[in-house]
Amino acid sequence: xxxxxxxxxxxxxxxxxxxxxxxxxxxxxxxxxxxxxxxxxxxxxxxxxxxxxxxxxxxxxxxxxxxxxxxxxxxxxxxxxxxxxxxxxxxxxxxxxxxxxxxxxxxxxxxxxxxxxxxxxxxxxxxxxxxxxxxxxxxxxxxxxxxxxxxxxxxxxxxxxxxxxxxxxxxxxxxxxxxxxxxxxxxxxxxxxxxxxxxxxxxxxxxxxxxxxxxxxxxxxxxxxxxxxxxxxxxxxxxxxxxxxxxxxxxxxxxxxxx
Amino acid sequence: xxxxxxxxxxxxxxxxxxxxxxxxxxxxxxxxxxxxxxxxxxxxxxxxxxxxxxxxxxxxxxxxxxxxxxxxxxxxxxxxxxxxxxxxxxxxxxxxxxxxxxxxxxxxxxxxxxxxxxxxxxxxxxxxxxxxxxxxxxxxxxxxxxxxxxxxxxxxxxxxxxxxxxxxxxxxxxxxxxxxxxxxxxxxxxxxxxxxxxxxxxxxxxxxxxxxxxxxxxxxxxxxxxxxxxxxxxxxxxxxxxxxxxxxx
Numbered sequence: 001x002x003x004x005x006x007x008x009x010x011x012x013x014x015x016x017x018x019x020x021x022x023x024x025x026x027x028x029x030x031x032x033x034x035x036x037x038x039x040x041x042x043x044x045x046x047x048x049x050x051x052x053x054x055x056x057x058x059x060x061x062x063x064x065x066x067x068x069x070x071x072x073x074x075x076x077x078x079x080x081x082x083x084x085x086x087x088x089x090x091x092x093x094x095x096x097x098x099x100x101x102x103x104x105x106x107x108x109x110x111x112x113x114x115x116x117x118x119x120x121x122x123x124x125x126x127x128x129x130x131x132x133x134x135x136x137x138x139x140x141x142x143x144x145x146x147x148x149x150x151x152x153x154x155x156x157x158x159x160x161x162x163x164x165x166x167x168x169x170x171x172x173x174x175x176x177x178x179x180x181x182x183x184x185x186x187x188x189x190x191x192x193x194x195x196x197x198x199x200x201x202x203x204x205x206x207x208x209x210x211x212x213x214x215x216x217x218x219x220x221x222x223x224x225x226x227x228x229x230x231x232x233x234x235x236x237x238x239x240x241x242x243x244x245x246x247x248x249x250x251x252x253x254x255x256x257x258x259x
Numbered sequence: 260x261x262x263x264x265x266x267x268x269x270x271x272x273x274x275x276x277x278x279x280x281x282x283x284x285x286x287x288x289x290x291x292x293x294x295x296x297x298x299x300x301x302x303x304x305x306x307x308x309x310x311x312x313x314x315x316x317x318x319x320x321x322x323x324x325x326x327x328x329x330x331x332x333x334x335x336x337x338x339x340x341x342x343x344x345x346x347x348x349x350x351x352x353x354x355x356x357x358x359x360x361x362x363x364x365x366x367x368x369x370x371x372x373x374x375x376x377x378x379x380x381x382x383x384x385x386x387x388x389x390x391x392x393x394x395x396x397x398x399x400x401x402x403x404x405x406x407x408x409x410x411x412x413x414x415x416x417x418x419x420x421x422x423x424x425x426x427x428x429x430x431x432x433x434x435x436x437x438x439x440x441x442x443x444x445x446x447x448x449x450x451x452x453x454x455x456x457x458x459x460x461x462x463x464x465x466x467x468x469x470x471x472x473x474x475x476x477x478x479x480x481x482x483x484x485x486x487x488x489x490x491x492x493x494x495x496x497x498x499x500x501x502x503x504x505x506x507x508x
Contacts, residue, residue, distance in 0.1 A: 153344070
């Protein structure tokens with residue numbers, strides 16, 4: 001991409017972001033809002049050198065919970081999607097329940113998990129797994145079902161077995177939907193970990209958040225919000241990178257366009 | 260064209276009948292294909308041509324009748340004929356050489372071996388140098404040739420081609436006709452070819468079967484030159500034959 005194209009793509013959003021920060025800075029320094037309630041962006045940045053080591057420690061804990069939970073959620077989602085795709089009766093039995101289960105907010109299950117599993121890492125990982133399972137399972141299932149049935153017929157006419165159809169047609173065909181689901185799941189993973197930490201625990205960004213809240217440390221609350229959104233952003237970018245590597249055929253320009 | 264080498268025709272379809280939800284689509288179709296012969300099956304869209312191909316390939320069990328290959332019934336098993344469907348059905352997630360070599364991999368060949376064999380075949384299908392491309396980088400005509408190469412590499416005695424050129428523009432289509440005539444004669448392919456284009460049927464085939472009302476309504480032999488080229492379409496014999504076929508539509 002040329003510099004001009006890059007500028008055209010990203011410049012408007014960058015300017016909008018900078019304008020928003022400038023507005024915030026102006027609002028905080030004008031005195032319209034008391035500075036202890038709305039710290040300026042500069043005040044928030046000042047937290048990082050001061051509280052950096054502590055934030056890094058809590059971030060690592062949250063990341064660990066999010067990663068473990070996401071891995072478990074993806075594994076379970078994959079297994080369910082494969083089974084639901086292979087067995088129509090199972091799909092008709094389980095799929096409506098899965099959709100129904102999405103009416104239960106994650107926040108509502110969290111206290112229950114704490115009571116069952118204690119204050120350690122277990123309830124956090126389980127909560128993240130529960131939150132990330134659904135988008136992955138549904139994305140993959142839709143991907144499997146969207147595969148052209150003629151492609152399956154062709155494979156069968158060439159004597160392909162079930163596993164070969166799965167490997168050569170279904171899996172590659174479902175990848176786009178899988179990654180859409182995974183992107184959402186990655187964002188859920190961080191949020192899920194933080195929420196579960198609010199409700200009890202010894203470390204993690206959620207625990208740090210509740211502590212600084214009790215101390216009315218507004219600058220630190222903003223700082224931790226920054227960290228949480230930065231982690232989500234990085235995770236989503238990572239998913240995007242893996243996606244490009246996993247589906248190189250989606251990122252080629254056709255010969256016809258070149259001519 | 261080589262003569263039949265055994266007493267059985269290569270492919271023998273006997274009284275095949277198929278109904279969908281009580282509506283008969285095929286009402287007792289019989290046909291025979293000899294080795295090295297190209298027979299086209301002509302008929303209106305929705306007239307059961309694709310259904311017949313699904314029966315011959317084993318994808319669909321007929322309500323009555325049977326399909327014999329080299330004298331032996333196929334009995335609903337698959338993988339006995341090379342079947343190219345209407346769409347090219349190249350898998351977008353595989354490079355061209357891997358798509359063409361897919362039949363070998365399904366048979367258990369390693370990826371590298373299948374790719375090498377496919378690469379070696381590409382030039383004779385007019386696809387030299389395209390093995391490393393993705394299907395989305397090919398033109399419509401190249402995609403059809405790649406699908407044909409894959410069908411060829413499945414290397415069964417009988418090839419079923421279901422309207423392989425129907426989705427192409429007129430110029431690409433006539434280019435492919437010339438290439439296909441040459442390739443079919445050079446490799447001695449035995450082909451059953453579905454089309455709804457009378458000109459295409461007469462130009463390419465040794466015999467034209469007209470499928471109407473679920474039956475073979477006519478079996479017209481095409482008397483063309485031994486080494487056929489698209490110039491055949493400019494001869495009085497071609498027009499004669501075309502007129503004859505049209506009479507049955």
